[in-house]
Amino acid sequence: MKDLQTIQVAEVSKISDKEAINVRNEVPIADKALLTLEEAAKYFNIGMPKIRELTADDHCPYVLWNGSKRLIKRKPFEEYLYRQYSI
Secondary structure, three states: OOOHHHHHHHHHHOOOHHHHHHHHHOOOHHHOOEEOHHHHHHHHOOOHHHHHHHOOOOOOOOEEEEOOEEEEEHHHHHHHHHHOOOO
16 A cells, blocks of 8 residues: 555645646635636625626726736625625
8 A cells, every 4th residue: 555645745746837836826816806707796696697797897996907808806705795685
């Protein structure tokens, strides 16, 4: 039987260098200040169409536009959602 260290080394060797870098540098969604639409949908358990609808306004206070990319400011969006009865 292989020892645990040998198994772990074998498993790690299956990961490419690029994937290993991404795994090490990955920031948990709960720790991010800005979320992509996909991250916000997962974090807040809201569907993508509703997230897009809520963030569609050009002057939305909880959206930061990076060119054409829409990022959601997590804290202000949380505060907005907590004040709502339904969305």
